[in-house]
Amino acid sequence: TAGARAAEVRALWQAAGAQRLVNATPGCLGTLREALPGVAAEDALTLLDRAGAALRFRPLAERVAVHLPCTAVNVARSDGATLRLLARVPGLEILPLPAEPGCCGAAGSHLLEFPQRAAALRATKLDQAAALAPRRLLSGNIGCRLHLEAGLRERGAALPVEHPLTLLARQLESP
Template structure:
């Protein structure tokens, strides 16, 4: 391991004062009640491994692999420990986990392969095959996601003239899974941003590198970061946006000094330009951890939803659903346990739809709803907003 890494991890770990205020905020500690599955437990393990005070073993590595990277601990930490940075550095030091589902992740990172899995006949085949596999197996979890019905495209906005705008040009980063499973949300983002006055450029679809960075594959993450930088340089834009909050941290790491956001803050700043048709129904709102802790855009989203007449928005309790990037494929049993309270809350609300901004969370929750025979459609909040957008208001 390079010397600077062996020094950096203990330096990050030494910021922790072991106060324990992170424990109530940690979903894996709530699941296991085990100190090793808490932020301060993981910090102690990372420091010991980096200093060579303990050999790498399955028993020490497992709590680090179980971490969701939700960053709830960072929000409550009085010492401002940069836990997300420490986790990525430690996983880079250890390298990819031996049991990592490389084939499944390789498919997830390639939009062309993902589109092939969405063919109607193949989707039905995935559904039948999943039922024949052991409960909570990785392949069963992956096939259950592939068998989900694809989202529909938002209704196109009509009747609005395009005018030259003084607002900054925005580049939309499609990503990998998002470019396929969240294509309606990306079209909705373009519709809404242009209605708000921002010209939009679409970048090519590829993986930002988040799955690799959080899995300890530093070389693959570095290659993805170079591709992000090359794509950005030719975009002609001032702001980079993604409709997938899970990509934000990695995109910001690849593009230091660039404004990288999800669309909500930009849209909320121009909310007086956006007018919506009524939606007389109740919807449940799930705020993903990355939207809460990285994008910090939950308030802007709720401001936009409040502009839709007659829409009753019921926020779900703030807790990690267990999707956490590749976690739902690597540890499907744990992911299902983390998801259960959110499904219970959805059932209690009996909403007409479930809104969630992160594609991984939405797929994970949708699979759980299907498993429990709850007929609650899931969609990105931007899709709802674009569907209800009234055309013709002057910019």
Template sequence: MRVALFITCVNDTLFPGTGRAVVTLLRRLGCDVEFPRAQTCCGQMHVNTGYPEEGRRLARHFVDVFAGYDAVVAPSGSCAAMVREQYPRLARTPAVPPAAPASAARTSAAPVPATASAARTSTGPAPAGSGSPGGLITGTVEAPAGDAPGSFAAEVAEVAPKVYDLSEFLVDVLGVTDVGAYFPHRVTYHPTCHSMRILRVGDRPTRLLEQVRGLELVPLPEADQCCGFGGTFAVKNPAISAAMCADKVRNVTTTGAEVLCAADNSCLMHIGGTLKRQRTGVRIMHLAEILAATEATR
């Protein structure tokens, strides 16, 4: 099976080890994994903050980059949900022409990298093997020249259903829950909002964790409550966000867990900051990193 890794901005910039863990895990399970370096941001923050046209440009680029793969796997329920749920809506909505020449000039200028890491590494070395993430996104997005009627929608309909959160791909596509992992630690799991409420991954992540040898999985009180991150929500509403995170951290510490696991590093980064400031000693780890761990790697 030819699988593409969709690394996402947060992971490419701040958590490249998560991307490497996904590659390690999927190759161990027999997948032919590739890392398309032309990939960029999926456009989630643009659409969610009122810039649908900028988001549409990124969506067009995404379907071009990831067309032809059997599956596209993302270590982020949030970004996978953006592609599966928002892209079809963007494709159905007529594009809005630029309102003024200044706007048109801005969109027709030289292509701009869609992530900070793209700008940083556009001339960097090629990844090892077929591609190993870590600040290696090099894609740029051109202003669209226009689509034939229905062509963008057809492309989205072809690509979007093949985009999976990691746990979905493992359980539903590969049909596995025991991935041969070993992680002898006490772990609690936080179900992130997009993976739980939009993708509806349900118990797939915990079913995978339950099969990890040596791992003790302990339930997280009020697990379904948001951690308070919410992307730009944490920036626009810092006091509310911090209060929500404090509640989440209090529940994490009552479990006695050594490690807090989740499927989105953005949420883990948010919770992890408070865990560290309170000197709880609880580590954060992405689901992929735990599932990639074996006795040989410890």
């Protein structure tokens, strides 16, 4: 089934006639690159980072914890771009979660196959976030966001979890 879906993606890509593929979910980027060999596929945060000097953001006096997903670090390589873009928001206090352990426990099907280990990894990340006392938690991977958000609900914590692009879009100044 996966092979058939990849063939569909290739056919749709060719029909579109596009030059570049931009993706907002680093977890999908590796699969898309595999399905579309030779296509310039990149993370949206990397693309925006290249235009960083042209972007202007409204100030936001807020403390945010940033989870850098394994896929952002190892596949999309957009971790630096994420932090640089967020640093362009005046007044934003950016607190990356400690690198160890790197994984939040979601890791694709990991949370389904190894729920106890996934919960333990998530608990560590949530403890790290709580120690930073942020107003929100940012993560660029949908699986990580859902997994972390579920853990926060289990704890009764009301910490909002969102994609860094959501915060950046909200703060973007109109030209």
